[in-house]
Amino acid sequence: xxxxLITGGSEGLGAALAEVYARQGYDLIxxxxxxxxxxxxxxxLSGRYGVRVEVxxxxxxxxxxxxxxxxxxxxxxxxxxxxxxxxxMGSSGISWETDVAKEExxxxxxxxxxxxxxxxxxxxxxxxxxxxxxxxxxxxxFQAGPYxxxxxxxxxxxxxxxxxxxxxxxxxxxxxxxxxxxPVRTGFFAKAGSKARGPILSASQAAEEAVRLSQSxxxxxxxxxxxxxxxxxxxxxxxxxxxxLKKPQ
Numbered sequence: 119x120x121x122x123l124i125t126g127g128s129e130g131l132g133a134a135l136a137e138v139y140a141r142q143g144y145d146l147i148x149x150x151x152x153x154x155x156x157x158x159x160x161x162x163l164s165g166r167y168g169v170r171v172e173v174x175x176x177x178x179x180x181x182x183x184x185x186x187x188x189x190x191x192x193x194x195x196x197x198x199x200x201x202x203x204x205x206x207m208g209s210s211g212i213s214w215e216t217d218v219a220k221e222e223x224x225x226x227x228x229x230x231x232x233x234x235x236x237x238x239x240x241x242x243x244x245x246x247x248x249x250x251x252x253x254x255x256x257x258x259x260f261q262a263g264p265y266x267x268x269x270x271x272x273x274x275x276x277x278x279x280x281x282x283x284x285x286x287x288x289x290x291x292x293x294x295x296x297x298x299x300x301p302v303r304t305g306f307f308a309k310a311g312s313k314a315r316g317p318i319l320s321a322s323q324a325a326e327e328a329v330r331l332s333q334s335x336x337x338x339x340x341x342x343x344x345x346x347x348x349x350x351x352x353x354x355x356x357x358x359x360x361x362x363l364k365k366p367q
Contacts, residue, residue, distance in 0.1 A: 130304030
């Protein structure tokens with residue numbers, strides 16, 4: 119049975135993506151830090167859709183964790199056809215006042231783990247001549263983000279890295295794509311210490327759009343007319359607006 123591996127699969131967008139793929143008949147491998155939350159998702163989806171769901175609790179913000187996840191997933195001997203790099207975290211505040219250790223973890227999770235997992239699984243997929251990697255980015259990637267500098271920069275890396283690797287993988291039978299939604303209604307903003315502004319998608323809406331758009335041949339996938347219109351504004355204007363909206367009171 120074809121399998122999808124989803125990082126950050128215990129809640130929010132990751133859990134919603136897992137449900138969409140399970141509904142389509144895919145077996146699942148789910149990764150996140152919290153074993154109890156992963157187990158809840160496992161039993162709910164396996165019971166509802168009759169698919170195999172395996173969980174691999176692991177903190178991808180630790181150095182070397184991506185390699186460990188790759189080895190653990192391989193030991194399950196499942197046919198991994200799709201990798202969804204969804205795990206991520208955010209932070210907010212004045213850049214010289216925010217916690218250094220937290221933002222180092224942010225870069226390790228949002229960028230280093232994503233890069234490492236892409237490299238490890240892509241090599242196998244290219245050898246097999248088929249597969250798909252879906253990296254979860256954000257519309258935050260397309261401009262600087264005052265008062266969320268690390269997060270916005272980390273998502274810019276995800277977009278540019280995906281674009282480059284997608285070009286390299288052209289003609290191999292493997293698709294490499296980046297889904298870039300605007301705000302999604304999850305626990306992300308509360309954990310990051312910020313608030314969502316503007317049009318916002320539910321996790322289930324974003325997941326449905328991610329899977330639907332990933333059927334196309336496009337590399338960068340942006341859902342919703344409002345997000346696309348927002349990105350059409352000059353970058354200098356977008357950064358100025360963000361600075362006003364996000365400046366701590």
